[in-house]
Amino acid sequence: MGFSKIIPPKIAQKIMNGVFIASGIVTLLILVLILGYILVKGLPAFNLEFIFGNPIDSGKEGGIFPMIVSSLYVTLIAGLIATPFGVGAGVYMVEYANNNRIVRLIRFGAETLASIPSIVFGLFGLAFFVVFLHLGWSILSGGLVLAIMALPTIFQVSEVTISSIPNSYREGSLGLGATKWQTIYKVVLPAAIPGIVTGVILGMTRAISEAAAVMFSVGASIQTPISIFDPGRPLPLHLYMLATEGISLEKAFGTAAVLVILVLIITIVTNLVVDRYQRKIMGK
Amino acid sequence: MNRIESKNLQVYFGDNHILKGITTEIPKNTVTALIGPSGCGKSTFLRTLNRMNDLIPNFKKEGEVLLDGDDIYSPRLDVADLRKKVGMVFQKPNPFPKSIFENVAYGLKIHGHDDKEFIAQKVEESLKSAALWNEVEDKLDNSALGLSGGQQQRLCIARTIATNPEVILMDEPCSALDPISTTKIEDLIQKLKKEYTIIIVTHNMQQATRVSKYTSFFLHGEIVESNFTDKIFVEPKEQKTEDYITGRFG
Ligand SMILES: Nc1ncnc2c1ncn2[C@@H]1O[C@H](COP(=O)(O)OP(=O)(O)OP(=O)(O)O)[C@@H](O)[C@H]1O
Numbered sequence: 199m200g201f202s203k204i205i206p207p208k209i210a211q212k213i214m215n216g217v218f219i220a221s222g223i224v225t226l227l228i229l230v231l232i233l234g235y236i237l238v239k240g241l242p243a244f245n246l247e248f249i250f251g252n253p254i255d256s257g258k259e260g261g262i263f264p265m266i267v268s269s270l271y272v273t274l275i276a277g278l279i280a281t282p283f284g285v286g287a288g289v290y291m292v293e294y295a296n297n298n299r300i301v302r303l304i305r306f307g308a309e310t311l312a313s314i315p316s317i318v319f320g321l322f323g324l325a326f327f328v329v330f331l332h333l334g335w336s337i338l339s340g341g342l343v344l345a346i347m348a349l350p351t352i353f354q355v356s357e358v359t360i361s362s363i364p365n366s367y368r369e370g371s372l373g374l375g376a377t378k379w380q381t382i383y384k385v386v387l388p389a390a391i392p393g394i395v396t397g398v399i400l401g402m403t404r405a406i407s408e409a410a411a412v413m414f415s416v417g418a419s420i421q422t423p424i425s426i427f428d429p430g431r432p433l434p435l436h437l438y439m440l441a442t443e444g445i446s447l448e449k450a451f452g453t454a455a456v457l458v459i460l461v462l463i464i465t466i467v468t469n470l471v472v473d474r475y476q477r478k479i480m481g482k
Numbered sequence: 483m484n485r486i487e488s489k490n491l492q493v494y495f496g497d498n499h500i501l502k503g504i505t506t507e508i509p510k511n512t513v514t515a516l517i518g519p520s521g522c523g524k525s526t527f528l529r530t531l532n533r534m535n536d537l538i539p540n541f542k543k544e545g546e547v548l549l550d551g552d553d554i555y556s557p558r559l560d561v562a563d564l565r566k567k568v569g570m571v572f573q574k575p576n577p578f579p580k581s582i583f584e585n586v587a588y589g590l591k592i593h594g595h596d597d598k599e600f601i602a603q604k605v606e607e608s609l610k611s612a613a614l615w616n617e618v619e620d621k622l623d624n625s626a627l628g629l630s631g632g633q634q635q636r637l638c639i640a641r642t643i644a645t646n647p648e649v650i651l652m653d654e655p656c657s658a659l660d661p662i663s664t665t666k667i668e669d670l671i672q673k674l675k676k677e678y679t680i681i682i683v684t685h686n687m688q689q690a691t692r693v694s695k696y697t698s699f700f701l702h703g704e705i706v707e708s709n710f711t712d713k714i715f716v717e718p719k720e721q722k723t724e725d726y727i728t729g730r731f732g
């Protein structure tokens with residue numbers, strides 16, 4: 199007995215249209231609500247001193263400049279380390295791997311990696327980078343942990359993007375006497391850049407928002423980190439400490455607002471740049 | 483003198499026997515048309531000549547293909563060098579998502595040219611030979627994907643001739659184009675044949691008669707008949723050829 203027997207198709211269509219529109223609106227509403235709430239609660243803490251000053255009295259007073267620097271620093275390190283591996287693995291999967299078992303195994307590995315809770319990465323980072331490799335509590339240790347976390351995203355998005363590049367581009371290039379590597383480097387990757395950048399940014403915004411993963415690897419220093427071997431305290435970790443140790447809820451919301459704004463800026467700016475590039479190469 | 487010769491060429495994709503003993507000669511600086519019904523192996527034959535079929539995992543071949551007397555499947559031969567000499571224009575125009583200039587410069591750059599002036603001059607020259615220069619000279623930096631289909635196909639021809647190939651393979655280069663663009667490409671082929679050996683696959687009999695000197699008729703993976711184009715269309719020797727060109731099947 200079909201659905202259409204109970205409800206006429208045209209009405210069903212109208213109902214479903216409504217359902218989809220409503221789902222879209224709900225999603226948007228939740229986003230606006232959370233963003234609005236955080237910004238409204240956080241903005242009172244905002245001023246130049248908060249952004250550019252050092253924390254005073256564990257963060258009860260003063261600013262969060264060292265934390266902003268720590269956050270950007272670990273995220274940048276994570277991106278720099280994870281991007282070549284993620285993109286490289288994506289290229290390998292699409293352009294080189296011809297053994298289906300290996301392809302499936304790698305894909306399975308990436309999916310599993312993506313589903314491991316971040317606190318577990320944190321623990322691994324402590325044992326492996328901080329202790330075993332003697333990197334200590336440092337921006338580098340934290341960046342490495344975040345790199346591992348961002349890797350599956352960058353890899354998966356790269357693979358999907360590269361495999362969506364039409365074969366006619368590859369044939370055109372090979373047909374002119376290009377080698378396989380020239381074809382990948384000069385045609386396939388440039389065409390895939392918009393997708394790859396989106397994947398990298400997705401991975402990095404995930405990394406910049408992590409508290410649990412960096413908790414045991416970056417330390418909790420409130421000094422502004424200079425070298426990659428200095429300890430630091432990324433924004434989410436600072437936020438966590440402000441809130442759980444009852445230091446200042448106002449500053450916690452201020453920190454949250456800064457974090458959200460940072461993520462928004464990164465996302466919007468890259469979207470704009472990617473759009474421009476896309477329009478340029480696709481001639482739209 | 484013959485530029486390309488194939489001797490008892492057999493091609494298989496896995497268990498499918500696609501080309502069944504192709505023996506033919508393609509003379510220098512002329513246009514040769516390949517005609518025949520869909521699926522008879524024209525594209526497969528063409529793609530054997532620049533080893534494009536090597537990309538297909540279960541491709542297998544027997545017999546020989548010679549370019550100026552040398553076996554192009556010899557293990558000593560560099561495939562990239564071969565493809566530089568034997569250029570290809572595809573059925574669907576496939577410019578790269580790059581600027582018009584970069585599309586034409588691409589082949590030069592991958593073959594190691596880095597003198598900017600030389601490249602710019604070569605790009606202009608190629609676009610002129612491809613009868614596209616006037617339409618694009620003031621927008622060389624725009625994306626090639628913004629051009630019309632016919633312009634894109636002429637760009638692909640410019641891209642191919644920029645690297646100075648000796649042979650140009652064209653697989654139904656006009657099938658995606660309107661009549662005006664088709665005329666432009668046909669005129670272009672007329673012009674290019676003085677310097678290049680051109681092999682063109684076409685489903686359009688008029689096109690074959692307009693552009694080619696020789697025609698080979700393919701059927702089920704074999705060449706039924708090869709002859710001067712004006713002979714084959716006027717007095718075909720084989721019944722099957724006559725049936726095909728008079729539209730009785732295919
Ligand atoms: N990649 C491939 N793998 C397996 N079989 C293939 C492949 N490419 C082509 N074939 C088969 O080879 C045969 C010849 O195909 P080909 O493309 O050479 O025909 P064609 O004469 O160019 O046809 P059309 O006029 O439609 O372009 C067809 O039966 C086709 O199914």
Ligand SMILES: [Mg+2]
Nearest residue numbers: 524525526653
């Ligand atoms: Mg074909």
